[in-house]
Amino acid sequence: MNYLNETIDSLNDKLKKGELDAKQLAKDTAENIKKTDEKINAFITVDEDAKVAEDLNFDNKLAGVPIAIKDNIITEGLKTTAASHILYNFEPVYESTVVAKLKAAQATIIGKTNMDEFAMGSSTETSYFGDTKNPWNLNKVPGGSSGGSAAAVASGEVVAALGSDTGGSIRQPASFNGIFGIKPTYGRVSRWGLIAFASSLDQIGVMSKRVKDSAEVLNVIAGADDRDATVSEKEVPDYTAFLGKDVKGLRVAVPKEYMSDAVEAGVKKAVQAKIDLLKENGAIINEVSLPHTKYVVPTYYIIASSEASANLERYDGIRYGFRAEDAKNLEEVFVKSRSEGFGDEVKRRIMLGSFALSAGAYDKFFLQAAKVRTLICQDFAKVFEDNDVIVGPVSTETAFDLNSEISDPIKMYNNDILTISANMAGIPAASVPAGLSETTGMPVGFQIMGNRFDEGHVFQVADFIERSNKFYEQKPAGLED
Amino acid sequence: MNFKSTIGLEVHFELKTKSKIFSPSPVTYGAKPNTETNVIDWGYPGTLPMVNKEVYRLGLMVALATHSHVNPVTHFDRKNYFYPDNPKAYQITQFFKPLAENGYVEVEVHGQKKKIHIHEMHIEEDAGKNTHGTNGFSYVDYNRQGVPLLEVVSEPEMTDPDEAVAYLEKLREIVQFTGASDVKMEEGSMRIDTNISIRPAGQKEFGTKVEMKNLNSFEHVRLSLAYEQKRQEQILLSGGRVQISTRRFDTNTGKTVLERVKEGDADYRYFPEPDLAPYHIKKEWVDEIAANLPKTADERRDIYVNEYGLKPYDANVLLQSKESSDFFDKAVAAGADPKQAANWMNTQVNGYLNENHAELKDIALTPENLAAMIKLISDGTISSKIAKKVFAETVANGTDPKKYVEENGMAQLSDESVLTPMVKEVVDNNPQSVEDFKNGKDRAIGFLVGQIMKQTRGKANPKVINKLLLADLNAR
Numbered sequence: 027m028n029y030l031n032e033t034i035d036s037l038n039d040k041l042k043k044g045e046l047d048a049k050q051l052a053k054d055t056a057e058n059i060k061k062t063d064e065k066i067n068a069f070i071t072v073d074e075d076a077k078v079a080e081d082l083n084f085d086n087k088l089a090g091v092p093i094a095i096k097d098n099i100i101t102e103g104l105k106t107t108a109a110s111h112i113l114y115n116f117e118p119v120y121e122s123t124v125v126a127k128l129k130a131a132q133a134t135i136i137g138k139t140n141m142d143e144f145a146m147g148s149s150t151e152t153s154y155f156g157d158t159k160n161p162w163n164l165n166k167v168p169g170g171s172s173g174g175s176a177a178a179v180a181s182g183e184v185v186a187a188l189g190s191d192t193g194g195s196i197r198q199p200a201s202f203n204g205i206f207g208i209k210p211t212y213g214r215v216s217r218w219g220l221i222a223f224a225s226s227l228d229q230i231g232v233m234s235k236r237v238k239d240s241a242e243v244l245n246v247i248a249g250a251d252d253r254d255a256t257v258s259e260k261e262v263p264d265y266t267a268f269l270g271k272d273v274k275g276l277r278v279a280v281p282k283e284y285m286s287d288a289v290e291a292g293v294k295k296a297v298q299a300k301i302d303l304l305k306e307n308g309a310i311i312n313e314v315s316l317p318h319t320k321y322v323v324p325t326y327y328i329i330a331s332s333e334a335s336a337n338l339e340r341y342d343g344i345r346y347g348f349r350a351e352d353a354k355n356l357e358e359v360f361v362k363s364r365s366e367g368f369g370d371e372v373k374r375r376i377m378l379g380s381f382a383l384s385a386g387a388y389d390k391f392f393l394q395a396a397k398v399r400t401l402i403c404q405d406f407a408k409v410f411e412d413n414d415v416i417v418g419p420v421s422t423e424t425a426f427d428l429n430s431e432i433s434d435p436i437k438m439y440n441n442d443i444l445t446i447s448a449n450m451a452g453i454p455a456a457s458v459p460a461g462l463s464e465t466t467g468m469p470v471g472f473q474i475m476g477n478r479f480d481e482g483h484v485f486q487v488a489d490f491i492e493r494s495n496k497f498y499e500q501k502p503a504g505l506e507d
Numbered sequence: 508m509n510f511k512s513t514i515g516l517e518v519h520f521e522l523k524t525k526s527k528i529f530s531p532s533p534v535t536y537g538a539k540p541n542t543e544t545n546v547i548d549w550g551y552p553g554t555l556p557m558v559n560k561e562v563y564r565l566g567l568m569v570a571l572a573t574h575s576h577v578n579p580v581t582h583f584d585r586k587n588y589f590y591p592d593n594p595k596a597y598q599i600t601q602f603f604k605p606l607a608e609n610g611y612v613e614v615e616v617h618g619q620k621k622k623i624h625i626h627e628m629h630i631e632e633d634a635g636k637n638t639h640g641t642n643g644f645s646y647v648d649y650n651r652q653g654v655p656l657l658e659v660v661s662e663p664e665m666t667d668p669d670e671a672v673a674y675l676e677k678l679r680e681i682v683q684f685t686g687a688s689d690v691k692m693e694e695g696s697m698r699i700d701t702n703i704s705i706r707p708a709g710q711k712e713f714g715t716k717v718e719m720k721n722l723n724s725f726e727h728v729r730l731s732l733a734y735e736q737k738r739q740e741q742i743l744l745s746g747g748r749v750q751i752s753t754r755r756f757d758t759n760t761g762k763t764v765l766e767r768v769k770e771g772d773a774d775y776r777y778f779p780e781p782d783l784a785p786y787h788i789k790k791e792w793v794d795e796i797a798a799n800l801p802k803t804a805d806e807r808r809d810i811y812v813n814e815y816g817l818k819p820y821d822a823n824v825l826l827q828s829k830e831s832s833d834f835f836d837k838a839v840a841a842g843a844d845p846k847q848a849a850n851w852m853n854t855q856v857n858g859y860l861n862e863n864h865a866e867l868k869d870i871a872l873t874p875e876n877l878a879a880m881i882k883l884i885s886d887g888t889i890s891s892k893i894a895k896k897v898f899a900e901t902v903a904n905g906t907d908p909k910k911y912v913e914e915n916g917m918a919q920l921s922d923e924s925v926l927t928p929m930v931k932e933v934v935d936n937n938p939q940s941v942e943d944f945k946n947g948k949d950r951a952i953g954f955l956v957g958q959i960m961k962q963t964r965g966k967a968n969p970k971v972i973n974k975l976l977l978a979d980l981n982a983r
Contacts, residue, residue, distance in 0.1 A: 099553075100552070100553040106552075108552070113552065116552070118551075118552075118553070119546065119551075120546045120551070120554075122553060217555060218553070218554070218555055219553040219554075220553055221552040221553045222552075222553070222782075224781075225781035225782050226781035252557065253555060253557060254555050254557075255555065255556065255557050255558065255782060255783050255784060256555075256781075256782060256783075256784060332778060333778075333781055335587075335776075336585050336587050336596070336597050336776070336778070339587065339589060339595075339596030339597065340550045340552070340594060340595050340596045342589075342596070344591070345549065345550075345594070346551070346552075356591075360589070380776065383587070383776035383777075383778050384774055384776055385774045385776075388776075388777075388778070392778055
């Protein structure tokens with residue numbers, strides 16, 4: 027079963043009518059994933075015996091629909107690795123809130139998708155389980171860290187997948203793969219069961235070809251949870267209610283920092299075309315400034331790495347996961363397990379974060395970064411006083427070649443310059459396809475950011491653009507035989 | 508040369524909650540290892556802490572009882588250190604914004620009253636417990652992981668071991684009477700770390716600090732500090748330098764032993780806990796807690812001595828624990844004469860507890876039953892001799908004293924209309940005793956009382972008989 031021409035609604039309809047059988051669908055989906063993954067390696071684990079809910083109630087839009095889960099989200103009884111050697115065999119004994127909610131909505135959990143190790147990376151190349159290839163061009167990266175989820179959706183392996191986004195990890199791969207992806211407001215979706223990278227920035231979100239499919243899934247996974255103290259108790263609106271609207275009178279901000287010369291020409295042109303489209307349809311376009319944009323990369327890498335250094339210290343080879351075999355004493359168990367269990371990028375960030383928090387450095391680095399973060403939040407608050415959404419590119423470029431940036435961390439980090447701010451400010455942000463770049467022929471993502479808990483406007487604009495260009499009709503070129 | 512000591516104390520109290528500070532696992536002292544744990548306590552990937560609000564409430568009680576300033580906004584921080592008893596490799600504590608600051612307790616030492624100031628108090632999670640087996644393996648029990656702690660940090664302003672112990676006694680009493688902690692050192696619900704430095708009198712700068720961790724009793728605190736004072740003095744007098752170090756008190760030799768030398772402060776890389784938002788403590792809530800604080804030991808002592816007329820010693824025995832003081836208060840509230848109740852509590856009840864190695868909460872005796880028994884004595888229904896039998900039954904089986912006395916015919920015969928004819932008969936039958944009485948021999952009365960007791964098989968109320976006898980004899 028391939029999903030390139032399906033939506034959650036179409037599947038729901040076929041299942042309801044008996045044209046599809048949910049159990050058979052799960053099997054066919056797993057089979058197709060196996061086949062497609064020979065080319066793109068989007069999954070770490072495919073559950074060939076995926077449990078299909080009993081007594082399917084097709085009022086649940088997700089009933090019987092196979093969904094893929096990024097492998098840093100806990101699935102009870104199903105291996106969860108965070109794409110790290112140190113958790114290569116970890117079988118969780120409890121359930122994450124988002125998966126519990128999907129199961130309650132009778133979705134089928136079909137497997138776990140590849141990613142950068144512990145979500146640290148922008149290309150899915152830091153995975154212990156090998157690279158994922160971009161379905162549009164198998165020589166290119168799918169982006170990251172949710173590169174597996176993005177490629178799985180783009181190739182039609184699944185109709186929708188969960189991702190996580192700490193500094194752009196949903197939006198950038200969505201952009202590179204020509205699909206939709208939304209990082210909701212921090213606190214909109216419970217993090218219970220999300221293997222922590224940077225706790226104050228991590229947020230679970232949804233990726234799908236069609237905007238409406240993500241709205242359907244977000245409807246299920248969003249909302250209060252008494253296991254996560256940072257999740258909001260705010261009521262969850264029906265996100266599909268924001269679709270099908272026009273943009274007349276909508277106040278759209280375009281930050282000048284997001285349309286600078288650093289943005290590759292093909293990307294800039296595709297994004298500008300969408301801004302023009304909004305304007306032609308009655309939106310009010312305001313050029314604004316987010317003056318602290320130039321500080322976001324260092325600020326982000328200090329805060330995220332600091333939190334990560336604490337979050338990853340628990341992996342010691344004792345209670346779960348990988349344990350080095352030839353350790354001679356307890357100290358060696360710790361040192362060898364961690365040395366062999368973590369990849370280079372993870373180690374780099376643990377070192378960076380440990381330093382930023384250390385006694386002599388805390389004031390100069392962590393505290394300073396925390397102050398800049400406050401300024402970044404203020405930048406956004408100011409813009410949202412007079413605007414409904416902020417738009418621009420997701421990334422300065424389209425998908426780059428495999429192995430082209432992995433040895434240059436600074437270049438890789440700079441990939442995130444346009445996505446990090448939304449995590450810093452905790453606001454919702456999405457990537458919707460703007461078309462193919464005239465210079466590279468690869469998909470370009472159009473970023474839409476909303477005010478806190480205003481996913482509604484983000485969906486509204488994304489859906490408007492989707493209807494204007496019907497990008498979902500284009501098939502990824504890399505999979506054609 | 509004269510030296511001046513500077514002593515600071517850090518005291519951890521386990522807060523008495525039903526469940527842990529950040530997880531729903533229950534907290535029971537003495538449970539089988541690792542039976543009271545869950546994925547949060549194990550530090551499993553993807554788990555998150557949720558604050559047990561009761562921890563704030565109990566902490567605030569202690570803050571208020573020590574006149575501390577409650578921070579209107581408090582938050583948790585991560586203290587990073589790697590150790591097998593610490594499954595997340597960080598402890599969630601409060602470093603930047605503790606629950607409360609700038610409090611004090613008032614102590615009396617060497618006949619002088621002194622305020623000892625509290626620098627700050629914060630709430631945090633306890634770590635697991637490592638034990639080292641004789642089989643070469645080490646074991647970790649995570650039952651204790653996540654037990655809520657309140658750490659109370661004094662200002663370093665105590666100047667001798669007696670002052671330190673006086674502070675500890677007062678602090679324990681205050682915390683105990685809020686009900687926030689069991690304060691049992693033997694169960695680890697109160698733990699003491701000390702630090703001490705000395706300097707020549709007149710020198711402004713503090714001397715080098717030496718720390719001692721996990722002292723087992725107040726006496727050990729006193730002895731170890733006294734030993735350190737001397738040890739450090741001798742080092743300074745011989746021209747040496749005190750090392751920044753942690754030392755252990757050896758209870759066998761009465762000496763302190765070097766554990767480890769510190770090379771600068773450990774770097775815990777503290778930073779705000781991102782999984783828990785800052786907590787705003789509403790003034791109304793603080794006011795409500797303040798209004799409902801249980802009476803302090805001092806307030807109770809005042810009532811016991813000045814209102815009930817108890818001797819200060821007896822009052823202090825009752826106030827050794829909140830349980831005994833509460834028990835006594837309830838007995839008095841149920842109608843017991845306070846002096847009698849105090850007497851029974853401090854002799855018979857305590858005796859029974861010691862004999863059976865039990866605590867008040869474990870035994871069948873209720874304050875109501877104790878009060879009922881004391882009332883039976885006061886109104887003459889039973890003699891104090893019978894009372895001992897009644898007590899033995901009630902304390903062992905929880906039997907209602909009144910019912911027990913009735914069912915077993917143990918009530919004294921005090922009815923004058925029954926006793927008067929008996930008295931008359933005995934006096935009539937013993938003219939010699941009447942004669943002796945008239946001749947001033949008081950012994951005669953004892954003989955006559957004995958005769959009546961014999962007839963009533965000991966149940967006659969001696970007071971009533973005495974009264975009736977005297978009346979009869981004087982009338983002859």
